[in-house]
Amino acid sequence: MVIETQGLTKRYGRVVAVEGLELRIEVGEVYGLLGPNGSGKTTTILMLLGLTEPSAGQVRVLGLDPVREPLSLKRQVGYLPDSVGFYGEMTAWENLSYIARLNGLPPALAKARMERVLERMGLAEVAHRPVGAFSRGMRQRLGLAEVLLKEPKVVILDEPTLGLDPEAAQEFLKMIQSLKSEGITVLLSSHLLHQVQAICDRVGLFHKGKLVLEGRVEELAQRVLGGAYRIRLEATPLNGLAERLQALPEVSRVQAEGQGLRLEATQDIRPQVAKAVLEAGAALQSLVLEQPSLDEVYARYFQEVRHAA
Amino acid sequence: MQRSSAPRRREGSPWTGLWAVFFKEMADHLSSTRMRILEVLILLSAVGAVYAGAQTLRQTISEDPFLLLRVFTAAQDPLPSFVAFLSFFLPLAAIALGFDAINGEYSRNTLSRILAQPIYRDALLWGKFLAGLATIALILLALFLLVVGLSLIFLGVPPSSEEVARALLFLLATLAYTGVWLGIALVTSVLFRSAATSALAAIAVWLFFALFWGIIAQLLAQAVAPFDPFNPESELRQTEALLAFSRLSPNTLYAEAIQALLNPGVRSLGPVLISQLEGALLGSPLPLGQSFLLAWPQLTGLIALTIGLFAVAYVLFQRREVRA
Numbered sequence: 292m293v294i295e296t297q298g299l300t301k302r303y304g305r306v307v308a309v310e311g312l313e314l315r316i317e318v319g320e321v322y323g324l325l326g327p328n329g330s331g332k333t334t335t336i337l338m339l340l341g342l343t344e345p346s347a348g349q350v351r352v353l354g355l356d357p358v359r360e361p362l363s364l365k366r367q368v369g370y371l372p373d374s375v376g377f378y379g380e381m382t383a384w385e386n387l388s389y390i391a392r393l394n395g396l397p398p399a400l401a402k403a404r405m406e407r408v409l410e411r412m413g414l415a416e417v418a419h420r421p422v423g424a425f426s427r428g429m430r431q432r433l434g435l436a437e438v439l440l441k442e443p444k445v446v447i448l449d450e451p452t453l454g455l456d457p458e459a460a461q462e463f464l465k466m467i468q469s470l471k472s473e474g475i476t477v478l479l480s481s482h483l484l485h486q487v488q489a490i491c492d493r494v495g496l497f498h499k500g501k502l503v504l505e506g507r508v509e510e511l512a513q514r515v516l517g518g519a520y521r522i523r524l525e526a527t528p529l530n531g532l533a534e535r536l537q538a539l540p541e542v543s544r545v546q547a548e549g550q551g552l553r554l555e556a557t558q559d560i561r562p563q564v565a566k567a568v569l570e571a572g573a574a575l576q577s578l579v580l581e582q583p584s585l586d587e588v589y590a591r592y593f594q595e596v597r598h599a600a
Numbered sequence: 601m602q603r604s605s606a607p608r609r610r611e612g613s614p615w616t617g618l619w620a621v622f623f624k625e626m627a628d629h630l631s632s633t634r635m636r637i638l639e640v641l642i643l644l645s646a647v648g649a650v651y652a653g654a655q656t657l658r659q660t661i662s663e664d665p666f667l668l669l670r671v672f673t674a675a676q677d678p679l680p681s682f683v684a685f686l687s688f689f690l691p692l693a694a695i696a697l698g699f700d701a702i703n704g705e706y707s708r709n710t711l712s713r714i715l716a717q718p719i720y721r722d723a724l725l726w727g728k729f730l731a732g733l734a735t736i737a738l739i740l741l742a743l744f745l746l747v748v749g750l751s752l753i754f755l756g757v758p759p760s761s762e763e764v765a766r767a768l769l770f771l772l773a774t775l776a777y778t779g780v781w782l783g784i785a786l787v788t789s790v791l792f793r794s795a796a797t798s799a800l801a802a803i804a805v806w807l808f809f810a811l812f813w814g815i816i817a818q819l820l821a822q823a824v825a826p827f828d829p830f831n832p833e834s835e836l837r838q839t840e841a842l843l844a845f846s847r848l849s850p851n852t853l854y855a856e857a858i859q860a861l862l863n864p865g866v867r868s869l870g871p872v873l874i875s876q877l878e879g880a881l882l883g884s885p886l887p888l889g890q891s892f893l894l895a896w897p898q899l900t901g902l903i904a905l906t907i908g909l910f911a912v913a914y915v916l917f918q919r920r921e922v923r924a
């Protein structure tokens with residue numbers, strides 16, 4: 292177990308930021324700490340790093356207590372804060388070299404590592420420019436370069452895609468995913484559930500300081516959305532197709548949507564759907580199995596909770 | 601941040617990373633625009649003060665065993681003496697170097713990144729404080745050499761070894777005095793999130809001691825020990841009370857310390873202003889060791905004040921959340 296918490300709680304006066312958190316993260320996992328703004332993700336991360344003291348409960352990261360053994364912990368854990376800032380008048384190289392010195396890396400080793408991580412993050416060309424002129428995306432990559440500088444066993448990223456355009460966000464998420472192949476355990480937080488769900492092995496959904504749902508994305512979808520497979524298809528002509536598809540035993544619902552139809556089914560029945568469309572004499576233009584969206588899982592879960600209450 | 605009441609032993613040394621912080625901050629200071637401005641100010645004022653001092657001296661004293669020390673304390677209207685200039689300028693320089701030490705890290709969003717490295721907050725605070733102090737020491741040393749060099753040119757008399765020793769002790773006292781202002785700037789930089797507010801607050805403290813403390817000390821002394829025209833002792837008691845109150849100000853402590861160090865004729869310390877330093881020799885000169893002993897309580901007072909202020913900044917900073 293790389294990260295383990297028991298009854299972890301943080302109170303700010305009367306505000307309970309995190310309550311009774313039980314977290315268990317295994318070696319080499321990519322774990323997503325997801326939830327809306329103000330649900331306690333950042334507070335949890337700060338407690339894992341010993342940057343804020345828990346009000347109650349236990350934390351172990353790599354078997355270390357963040358309050359008692361912060362130095363050995365922070366030597367092995369990389370952290371990218373949600374609003375990452377650098378010394379604007381210093382170059383990327385100088386910023387990294389300061390961090391290398393704070394980590395006590397010998398100069399020769401630091402130089403080799405800095406060259407490597409800057410290259411890897413695609414910043415080698417701009418290494419000697421002042422960071423003040425960097426775009427948000429470049430700063431974020433410089434932040435990840437800095438995290439990799441200490442060759443961490445665990446990487447903790449707070450809202451890593453915040454403020455990035457969709458393309459840059461996807462690219463950045465790919466870089467994060469590539470850490471997994473090196474055996475690095477990744478914990479990332481985000482309020483953009485759909486954006487990060489693809490790279491997470493497991494996710495934990497936060498609501499008002501509590502971890503309400505946890506598991507693999509498909510598992511959660513199964514549990515909350517009732518095991519529905521969503522299939523989208525486009526075909527011409529559409530008339531009469533809905534009734535035909537509704538007749539398939541696995542299909543529970545058919546909905547018209549734009550130029551096509553949206554089915555909910557208990558199984559992945561794309562072959563049967565294709566067959567039915569062709570038999571109806573229509574031309575099939577597209578047929579996709581939609582990934583269940585975590586946003587939907589989240590929304591549906593709270594609908595149900597509210598209904599139950 | 602709430603602190604757990606359980607006793608906690610922290611692993612490793614609180615100084616881990618101290619030198620990394622120190623050298624980074626030092627490099628920042630030395631290359632900053634602030635420093636350029638300070639350098640220009642220093643150069644102009646040192647030349648002006650020494651020139652004025654030398655002019656006065658050439659007219660009045662020709663055979664003085666403490667010529668260099670006279671250069672430090674002699675003034676010619678409208679220019680102030682060198683020490684008067686220093687006691688005015690150095691607090692501002694210290695504030696300029698320290699007012700954004702901690703809140704600057706918040707506003708640049710660098711604090712959480714730095715504290716996620718394997719160092720304690722102690723190292724960050726100490727590193728910044730020592731870098732500020734070292735920068736001031738560097739300025740002072742440059743200034744000292746400048747003044748000695750210029751005096752040689754203008755007066756043509758090399759300083760004696762006792763003069764150099766006194767001058768160096770004077771530098772030490774000045775450093776302690778500057779440390780107090782650096783401490784004040786550090787405290788305001790932890791207290792206020794906005795750098796402008798922090799600078800303003802530190803300058804307000806400076807103005808308070810420079811302009812108002814004298815008056816307040818007087819009022820307090822009058823309240824504590826009222827003057828009674830029929831009791832000759834009451835006047836003495838009031839003077840003593842005034843002395844005690846005015847010594848709560850770092851400015852008084854500094855003025856008294858350098859008075860003892862730079863003026864070998866001074867045999868006891870009273871509530872004397874720097875302007876009163878600019879005079880002729882009173883009585884026979886004290887040996888260096890005696891002058892140093894005379895200044896000792898004031899020196900330790902300044903150092904204790906610096907340490908106290910640093911401790912306040914430390915406690916405040918330890919309780920701060922890393923999040924802006």
Ligand SMILES: Nc1ncnc2c1ncn2[C@@H]1O[C@H](COP(=O)(O)OP(=O)(O)O)[C@@H](O)[C@H]1O
Binds near residue numbers: 331334335
């Ligand atoms: N320093 C603080 N003082 C008081 N309340 C705070 C402080 N920091 C965070 N909170 C509160 O704690 C809750 C959780 O915040 P946070 O962990 O930042 O959420 P998230 O990262 O999920 O957006 C919020 O309600 C926030 O207002």
Ligand SMILES: [Mg+2]
Binds near residue numbers: 334450
């Ligand atoms: Mg957050």
